[in-house]
Amino acid sequence: MTTILFELGTEELPPKNLKTLRDALTDNVKAALDSQNITYQAIKPFAAPRRLALQIVGISDKQPDRTEQKRGPAVKAAFDADGNLTKAGLGFASGLGITKDDIITISTDKGDYIGYELMVQGKSTTELLPAIFQKALDDLPIAKRMRSGASKEEFVRPVQWVVLMADNAVIDATIQGHKAGNLTRGHRFHAPDFVEISHADDYESVLHNTKVIADFDKRQASIKEQVAKLSDEVGAVAIVPDELLDEVTALVDLPVALRASFEERFLAVPQEALISTMQADQKYFCLTDINGKLLPYFVFISNIESKDPSQVIFGNEKVVRPRLSDAEFFFLQDQKQPLFALTENLKNRIFQDKLGTIWEKSERIASLAAMIAIHIGADSEHAIRAAHLSKCDLASTLVGEFPELQGVAGTYYARLNNEPSAVADAIEEQYLPKFAGDKLPATDIGTALALADRIDTLVGIFGIGEIPTGSKDPFSLRRASIGVLRILIEKRLNLNLSELIKQALANYGDKLENPAKTFDEVSEFINARYRAMYEDQGVAVDTIQAVQAMHIDVPMDFDDRIRAVQVFRSLPQAGILAENNKRVANILAKADVTVSDAVDESVLVESAEKALFDAVKSAQNAVAPLQAAADYQAILTTLVSLSEPLKAFFDDVMVNSDDAKLKANRLALLQQVRNLFMLVADISLLQG
Secondary structure: EEEEEEEEEEEEOOOOOHHHHHHHHHHHHHHHHHHOOOOOOEEEEEEEEEEEEEEEEEEEOOOOOOOEEEEEEHHHEOOOOOEEHHHHHHHHHHHHHOOOOHHEEEEEEEEEEEEEEEEOOEHHHHHHHHHHHHHHHHOOOOOOOOEEOOOOOOOOOOOEEEEEEEEEEOOEEEEEEEEEOOOOHHHHHHHOEEEEEOOOOHHHHHHHHOOOOOOHHHHHHHHHHHHHHHHHHOOOOOOOOHHHHHHHHHHHOOEEEEEEEHHHHHHHOOOOHHHHHHOOOOOEEEEEEOOOEEEEEEEEOOOOOOOOOOHHHHHHHHHHHHHHHHHHHHHHHHOOOOOHHHHHHOOOOOEEEOOOOHHHHHHHHHHHHHHHHHHHOOHHHHHHHHHHHHHHHHHHHHHHHHHHHHHHHHHHHHHHHOHHHHHHHHHHHHOOOOOOOOOOOOOHHHHHHHHHHHHHHHEEEHHHHHHHHEEEEOOOHHHHHHHHHHHHHHOOOOOOOOHHHHHHHHHHHOOOOOHHHHHHHHHHHHHHHHHHHHOOOOOHHHHHHHHOOOOOHHHHHHHHHHHHHHHOOOOOHHHHHHHHHHHHHHHHHOOOOOOOOOOHHOOOHHHHHHHHHHHHHHHHHHHHHHHHOOHHHHHHHHHHHHHHHHHHHHHHHOOOOHHHHHHHHHHHHHHHHHHHOOOOOHHHHHOO
């Protein structure tokens, strides 16, 4: 079996996209080979700063031969009454170069047609590969392509060489405007000249000998191993974000990890600022102690094997020092005035043109956060103070340089100003959760602030008509809504969402033209987020819809009902109960009389309706204390007892009796059944 080697050599590829390009090229080629019926054993991808490559092992030499059926005109039109070919039949035969004897009959649902079975010889793999690789490159997810010099060929970076081989032979091809050969290049500094590849199987070893680890995953594993070793030597833990690790892996052919240090005085600066600048600007891996406190070390990945590593270390320490000094300067500059003094700047900074300044938003947040704090048993004065300080760091020089530190910087400055710890902690926690699955605020004041900030934004943006549409959501209102729901549910806060929205509306005064419409739109928008949130947890859509039908204002209560319905659905009687509830709902909806809740026991005549009445009374007595305790799971478990009586009722009793009194009484009995189940959710919406 044959091994195919394809390599595209370029100028340095964009490091943040290298892994994506590698995977997309692999997927594109796999799809093309499959569509051409070319078999292979395995495809191994390679990706390094100056190359994308694929090694296809055990590939078939050619496509399999296939029979292709050609269909002509209908038999009636192809032959005359004497069985001779008509003009239409002769045209079909001559077009294929066949005689009447070669023609077959093809039967279809629409009738019989003349046809011919043509044996098509499979093309050789080497003949097909150039076009396959070119198409795979053309289809790569590249946002902006470039041309090099006078060349008309476009790619993400200028192409320098192309390798295309079948075992030890070069395949004649021109790809990206370059004639394919068997010459590659090694490391830009250690082995810059072209080197010959004798056999496609030798690709990885040839590059290894020229100081290039072509396998992306192997380079990454080497980096992780080296970083861990250097960290262990100083008793530290390395911060290795996946995104940074991928980027660093894409920047080097030959990863050599080195540990450097910086002056301990910089540790007085918020470590988030130091980490941010070292990761984003320098692509360094920062080191912390086991408690997450930053240590004065960092690990960087060099792309060369230096004869004097100390010089490389010294150079990196020299480069990072001014960046850390900048962070230190901004931090010290901000401390020349108390955090609260920055509120004056906020009075001139616009939150949104129609909604006023950031300071006005802070005052609204303060009002709403105080209300929430009272409801959850927290200090409302602390909530007000935290709200007034919450946006101050937006006017700080540190956040001006490091926008990702908003909230974090404010917490540092609040602590330096001897603000209460509850106030200081809340400033950072107001932004939690930042993304799906992120941690929630840990403190009560932080919780109040996080809720107030999000609800204020939702109400304000909806109030001026900036409703998210499709994928357009510039104010991240979907994320804000899910954040509100997560906080209320996961922290078990018995807060009424409608009341919070109403208070937020009141805080805006006359800034919003139609408060009633805004209330409806915000409520509907937040409630619509339940589906996405619970579907991510594996909850069935009809379970969510069954609870949404109840129009619950307390998210914690909504969650309790969801969990209860999930347990109910696992019971063997759930299916028949859901079906019978659907039947009850349909009968009541179609009733042509006003349905009462009161059942006249003296009018019950059938044994099945009497049994159902007794079962309903018993269930009503049993669920009353459960309803008071909001024990929805126990309520539904109790109502399972209605399964048999309700089934018997439908089997033996005619609800729409000709006797108006009987009919009204039976409808009232079904109304009581409906009311019992509607204590938790609309069970009739469950699909079984």
